[in-house]
Amino acid sequence: MKLAFLVLAAVCAAGNVSGMSTCKTLDVQMVRKKRIEAIRSQILSKLRLAKEPEAEQSGDEEEIPTTLLSLYNSTKEMLREQRRVETDIATEQEEEEYFAKVLHKFNMTAKNDTGTTKASKTIPMFFNISEIRESVGDYRLLTSAELRMLIRKPVIAFSQRVELYQGLGSPSYLASRFVTNQSKDKWLSFDVTETLQSWLKDNKDEEEFQLRLFCECGQTDVDSTFSFSISGIESGRGDTGVMQMRTKQPPYILTMSIPQNSSSHLTSRKKRSTDPKDTCTAQTETCCVRNLYIDFRKDLGWKWIHKPTGYNANYCMGSCTYIWNAENKYSQILALYKHHNPGASAQPCCVPQTLEPLPILYYVGRQHKVEQLSNMIVKSCKCS
Structure with a gap:
């Protein structure tokens, strides 16, 4: 135990912050495939469904009641307003917490x-x-x-x-x-x-x-x-x-x-906070939001979700800076640390920071329902 503690302390003291994360880098297509399958399981689990409804029970041609359409649209509008308010509040709180008073x-x-x-x-x-x-x-x-x-x-x-x-x-x-x-x-x-x-x-x-x-x-x-x-x-x-x-x-x-x-500084921080700064470009290698649109019919083969037809699920991927540089990574210390802590990561990995819900209008048999699925849309990422 003492040895593991000393090793961890040495790792934390090593080098500077210019190096990159050594989290295992995955193939983008493989990540997308795994993300789609995870979403499939996630939706069924959140709806408390043991399996997806059968095709003949989808009610694809059934007319949707006006009251349910109104409920679905109202839910979308409410979430849109909540996001706007929460963004404003988060921006103000970030500024208030950042500066000394x-x-x-x-x-x-x-x-x-x-x-x-x-x-x-x-x-x-x-x-x-x-x-x-x-x-x-x-x-x-x-x-x-x-x-x-x-x-x-x-x-x-x-x-x-x-x-x-x-x-x-x-x-x-x-x-x-x-x-x-x-x-x-x-x-x-x-x-x-x-x-x-x-x-x-x-x-x-x-x-x-x-x-x-x-x-x-x-x-x-x-x-x-x-x-x-x-x-x-x-x-x-x-x-x-x-x-x-x-x-x-x-x-x-x-x-x-x-x-x-x-x-x-307050003004400039406000301007930056409204930019989609976490979204990746083709050249981005660091941790950021990668775009991923899920089409319920094409990607999941589902016809029982009537609205929306798909959504931007997104995912996080990219390298994270950490405490050692490329010239001196203290390889022996890292090897010893991993030996004593095989399940731990010596560096942060790119994970979701902010997630948003997704309202859906779907069928189970001939019954129409509107529900809100929590934490379905990745909006920002962080190294953790």
């Missing part, structure tokens, strides 16, 4: 008329959007924003529900929270990422959040006032209120964003 803290603006008391039913919180815009930059660089406020002196029988609103004039509802006596000296937080992104798009210099008491129709006045205070705006007007904001922590927005100097 910058943290900023923006305190509520000290306004002379901001002071409030427990008798108030609304607590306004103003923020300097110009300052945030200058620090964060483009709204697309903002990855998260959280509004935080410290609860003080709660005197609540059970719990008190508060609601957060955004904007001046006619505020819109964002979220609600419950405050109890156990909330004393604890932070009340709200996710305001989308709100702040929309504010950064506009050209306003200042915006406002409002914390309001929840009020039901016909409710008595028992809970018509705040039964707690918020640090930094507990009470006081004019200079007294400003002084409290300077000595105590007022509500603030904590942001996380991609550095502004990364914006050009």
Whole structure:
């Protein structure tokens, strides 16, 4: 065991990354043939069929009910929309995860008329959007924003529900929270990422959040006032209120964003992410998606799948770079490693990374069905 570990460590430390994978290279036609047979078995297995339906049961000439055609077309449209949304989300997540994040803290603006008391039913919180815009930059660089406020002196029988609103004039509802006596000296937080992104798009210099008491129709006045205070705006007007904001922590927005100097890289990464970069060309030797169209009738001899008539199944093939170069592959170490680990691979191989489902409309006897087969279409590959 110790020897095998030392051998593996030596392999991992050997050479640089310019060499190519030594995974066994297969004949392209053989790979295609095996892929087609694998798809045959895969479809039958996913449909829970022990064998393909007999030709006389195919119902090839049967008229397909309009409702089933509509269901099939709707399923295709839904998958198309999901792919578009998932691509956008994956691209954004890739960018957000790739770059280091910058943290900023923006305190509520000290306004002379901001002071409030427990008798108030609304607590306004103003923020300097110009300052945030200058620090964060483009709204697309903002990855998260959280509004935080410290609860003080709660005197609540059970719990008190508060609601957060955004904007001046006619505020819109964002979220609600419950405050109890156990909330004393604890932070009340709200996710305001989308709100702040929309504010950064506009050209306003200042915006406002409002914390309001929840009020039901016909409710008595028992809970018509705040039964707690918020640090930094507990009470006081004019200079007294400003002084409290300077000595105590007022509500603030904590942001996380991609550095502004990364914006050009962000744009270029977005452009690259939409390209079919994994698809092979005739000259490609490295790991990539190889095109493979399956015609159900010609390739599989099936007439019982009515729609689609075929699909782009694709497959992965190509070499993978690894830790040694062509000049020095430490052949003795590799031989020893393979001797102690005959079932393991000393280098990565080209395998599917992203797969998509395939909806089909098919017959079993004279019964028509629409089902979605998972993981049938290879969209991208990786070395693993």
